[in-house]
Amino acid sequence: MLKLFRLDQIERRLFIDKSFVKLTYTFFFLFLSTFIFGQAKQIEILNTRTLKKSRGQTKEFVRLIGDVRMSHEGALMFCDSAHFFPKSNSIIAYQNVHINQGDTLHLYGDKLNYNGNTKQIDIRGNVRLRDPDLELTAPSLQFDRNTNLGYYTNGANIIGPSQKLWSQRGLYNSNNDMLQFKDSVVLVTDNYTVRSDTMLYHSESEQTWFYGRTVISGKNGDIYCKKGYFNALRETSWFVDSVFIYNESQLIRGDSIFYDQKREFGKVYDNVLLRDTAEGYEVTGAFAHYKESSSYAFVTGNPIYSLNVDGDTLHLNGDTLLTYRNNDTAERFLKVYYNVKIFKSDFQGRCDSLFYSEIDSTFHLYESPILWTGTNQMTSDNMDLKLRNGNMDSLFMTGNAFLMSETEEVLYDQIKGKNMYGKFVENELQRIFVSGNGQTVYNAYDENEVLLGINRADCSDLEIRVQDNKIDRIIFLVKPDATLYPVEDIPEGEKRLKGFRPRYDERPTRSDIFQ
Template identity: 35%
Template sequence: MRASLRSLLILSILMGIIPSLFAQQKTKIRFEGANSMKNLNLDEQKLIRYIGNVRFSHEGTRMICDSAYHNPDENWFNAFGNVRINQESSTITGEHLYYDGKTSTGKIDGNNVKLISDDATLTTKTLYFNSKEKSVYYNTPGVITTEDSKLTSLRGYYYDTSNQIHFAGNVVMENPDGKIYTDSLSYNTNSEMAYFFGPTYIFNEQNFAYCEKGWYNKKIEQVSLQYNAYILSKENKVFGDDIYYDKSTKFARITGNAVLVDTVNQAFVYGNKVNFWEDSENAEVSGNPHLVKIDNNDTLYLKADVFKIISKKDTITPDSTHRFIKALHNVKFYRSDIQGLCDSLIYFTHDSIVKMYSQPILWQNENQMTADEITIYSKNKKLNQIDFIGNAFITSVEDTNYYNQIRGKKIVVHFSDGKASKIDVNGNGQAVYFIRDGEILTMANRSESARIFIVLKNNKISKVTFKQKPLSNLYPIKKVEPEDITLKGFSWQPNKRPKDKYDIVPKNFILLPAEKGNEGRLKILNNEDIQHIPFKEESHRVENYAKPGNLKKDKKQDKLNVKGKSRKPLKFKDIER
């Protein structure tokens, strides 16, 4: 995208083309010579007809043609055939020129009107200029070319007094770096600011960008894409109300409904503000940020106050980059097979390891699990192992007011096919579990051991093995006291458990914003004619503020006014040879 935006630099070529056409003084048109001449009286006009190598000059501009009708009194002439206008380094060529020295306005037309200045050329069929207004415009399709760049549009306007250049109607800019298609574009030659309005499509080899309003500051190399803006690349998508980029600092900012999409790993990050540093490939997401990660047929939903996305180069494979996401403060997540909350969390994208800190709580099926620190490992996109380090505690409901409990310095839960199968308790292991006779609860067992191994079947304790210095007590269920079956640190907190994805994401959540310019993008890629969709913000369009004033074409403009009468301009065929 950044490379494509450099296509806007082509706009500055008009700075050298147009100002040279203008002059401040009002002087008589000077006839310099011709092969033959004849005085005529036509429709009460005193005219002079010139034929062959006709030459005029006016305020430093020389005009050459094959033949002309000149009215010295009214200070205008009508020129035909091989018209050429020269002023310093600029040249305009065409088939017909009407020039009014009194108003310093001119119109040159033909099948191939060209305005040439240095290494830039404008080609169109009709060109109007006004030295009094210091303006020029064309209302027939025009093409501006340089050695390696091209700009086309249906209309173009230039105002020297405001240093403004405007292009409107199917504007296309292209160079080796890429192409830009837009509805309307305005450029200020002084501030070097370009504004584009209406559906805008930006292409290069790596990226596609779309917006419906934006600006580009050539001087400091900053760009802003707004209104339904997004950027597509081979592996990523970026959406936002305003996508801003500063090339000098290599810093990007997305504000308003920001969405970052990793299409390869099916990861989606949302927020109201995203800061991105290109050199380090680090990012920060704030403003109700949340993350969605799709794995197989399941989806993880995660939210926090702030996300920090950090990139690290692989020390073994330098071309490879590993990323991890820090979720800070009020962290909560939901997946159908596991839910959790904590104050901070780190997610390593390359191996799907999750680390939870500061009073973390996990829920998995009937189990509530807590510790000082929790680490979650996945394999083949399924739970493989969970480590609970420091004050580890696992709780599940056995029956009303009766809870299975496991406590230790470290607890490791092993999974098979995504389901808990074994629990390994290390250091000061304690366990409370219950024995049934059929469906009836009969006994409570409270055991202690330095190491405890527990086998689970259908999420229920199937076998318990005590490895070191076991101590066990059995209590008849009818005689057991609460303190006999309650381990230190027990806290059952079902109300904190996320119930579904809408505890994480808004009720109106949409996975992916609409790519509103996609239809136009496909038409461009298929080399079809593209009809721009009318932009809602009509007041921002070029035509609504780039008004050409008396340069607007009307029926009277193509007529010669003589003593209050109007007549069509004289044609080349009317000239007697």
């Protein structure tokens, strides 16, 4: 059973160029130990068709020709021919070389250099290493039988149960089925391709760790990260350090991301960004759950929903944000809970909670909603802001609707009614209709724009014209009960309508949203 380590623990175990240096020192001390602790067991010749004693320039050796078989400390060696050096207890094998160790590890190649004292293997030419979980092919391979470590430096292909991999350099540990890869690593499966600088792979459990700049390309998009982990059997992944997941229309970004491929479910941690360019919105926050199939996202940590509205951006902020899509109708929904703030360059608001439905393209504001546009402040029990073709279209204020406007004078223009309906033109509020129990207090001017006083009027239904986000005209749709009070004679009780409460100091700014 593979012992699992944390990523930082595995990273400390990760081989780099120094690993090969360490192997060299290992070979050197193993060689010395032969003389300190005694001579290693001699290589045994099991079979050959022809045996000839020969002498080279410096050494005597035995030529073995035809169906050569040898044995050494638990390993069987096969080849077409070989040179055996008894004094150095070493062999050079040629053609159809095959080494079988423990009935599980098989090594093939064209030429073999093997030292029986140090138990070091150097095999070259069409090298193939095979164990129950993988097959490795390479131009050359070095293998230490003492530690069961093999390494290559001239590139290799590895084929696993469901994966193919190539790298320039690598280290194979047959004790625990762990492989380490370095330089231009490419991992290919049926569903994705991984390109990385460094990678660890456990063949039995099909677990993969990757380090350095990594790009994962799949059928549904690409992933970029600097560190990660993937379990092929469970189909779960961890991506760490500046992670980006993107396709043609969507982007997910975070400091780290966990993803369950079977459930199409993920978790994003820190500096979260979920962007849908096709829909024209994005969500940011500190933590997110998301489900790919339904575009479900649950975001906390100062979540912000930003929507493109005719070249401008509408931002929504609250304690918790939830967006999802109906699987049957494909319409998208948005919910923002508690302490909701709304910001657009010419439009701001607050409420306790908010709900948006793509079915009617309407934002529903609940619990003491308030909106500001220009010098106007609007409040009611409930508010609905409707979009049309991505632009603000209309505003519905139901229950105790109240509109006030700051002026340069000492008074506020005020309009109150049971319900109000506002109409936007090119994203600017231009008309407001009051329905039921209409009351007004507004400054009255003469033709020279000199303040005459205030006009206090009651009228069940009326229309308000807005220009440059200021009240321009009030039109009474039925006969009003109106009184004009001169500036110096305004009764104290007529200056304020019931429910008057300026809240301009609560008006959110951009810095309040992006705190």
